[in-house]
Amino acid sequence: MNYDAYRDVMIEKQLKGRGITNELVLEAMSRVSRHDFVTGKSPAIAYGDFPVYIGNGQTISQPFMVALMSQKLEPFPGMKVLEIGTGSGYQTAILAAMGGQVYTIERIAELGLRAQETLQQSGYGQIEFRIGDGTKGWPEQAPFDRIIVTAAAPDVPRTLSEQLKPDAVMVIPVGDRYFQTLKIVSRTAGKTVIKDDCGCVFVKLIGEYGWIADDDYR
Ligand code: SAH
Numbered sequence: 001m002n003y004d005a006y007r008d009v010m011i012e013k014q015l016k017g018r019g020i021t022n023e024l025v026l027e028a029m030s031r032v033s034r035h036d037f038v039t040g041k042s043p044a045i046a047y048g049d050f051p052v053y054i055g056n057g058q059t060i061s062q063p064f065m066v067a068l069m070s071q072k073l074e075p076f077p078g079m080k081v082l083e084i085g086t087g088s089g090y091q092t093a094i095l096a097a098m099g100g101q102v103y104t105i106e107r108i109a110e111l112g113l114r115a116q117e118t119l120q121q122s123g124y125g126q127i128e129f130r131i132g133d134g135t136k137g138w139p140e141q142a143p144f145d146r147i148i149v150t151a152a153a154p155d156v157p158r159t160l161s162e163q164l165k166p167d168a169v170m171v172i173p174v175g176d177r178y179f180q181t182l183k184i185v186s187r188t189a190g191k192t193v194i195k196d197d198c199g200c201v202f203v204k205l206i207g208e209y210g211w212i213a214d215d216d217y218r
Contacts, residue, residue: 084134089115105134135207
């Protein structure tokens with residue numbers, strides 16, 4: 001199947017057409033095979049303009065949302081990046097392809113282990129994985145230059161802001177379970193500044209400093 005043609009259309013229409021200009025993001029998203037992270041799906045679904053179900057009640061984000069968050073996060077090569085919500089591992093691959101030194105945490109073991117396998121097979125061997133509650137961050141590896149949370153939080157977890165270096169940035173969707181605002185958190189001179197970006201919809205961040213698990217999720 002000609003995945004390349006679908007990927008080119010994704011880059012042109014969904015990303016460049018909607019204001020994604022960061023060369024590192026565009027280059028990473030042209031290089032990483034999104035279809036490896038949504039196995040068994042047709043190219044029209046793997047590169048479609050929507051999130052895709054990945055099992056265990058979770059989804060891989062829409063390509064535009066991955067690009068937008070990566071552009072807002074703006075990790076530079078060599079930076080230490082913490083990702084909460086590995087899911088399929090696609091966003092993880094993009095951060096690694098942009099040159100980040102990535103640490104990623106997933107609470108559902110089945111997803112985290114599958115993502116680890118996919119990423120290793122795709123040649124991203126430098127990533128550090130953890131199965132557990134990402135709302136607590138990764139204290140042993142803190143502080144980080146960048147933190148990206150790819151699940152919806154009820155509030156910005158203080159545990160995560162405290163693991164940012166000075167002048168660091170965190171991108172996190174905050175809101176209720178149906179609708180959130182993408183927040184850009186920056187830490188300058190010991191002060192935390194939070195700016196609102198756009199509206200978005202993510203699955204819930206479940207954990208000690210997130211939502212309590214309910215019947216919809218395990
Ligand atoms: N970035 C992912 C999106 C996955 S959806 C991708 O590109 O595929 C969000 C993920 O966050 C889900 O897999 C969910 O299980 C996970 N998650 C939710 N709460 C979490 C927590 N407290 N710690 C770590 N992962 C969490």
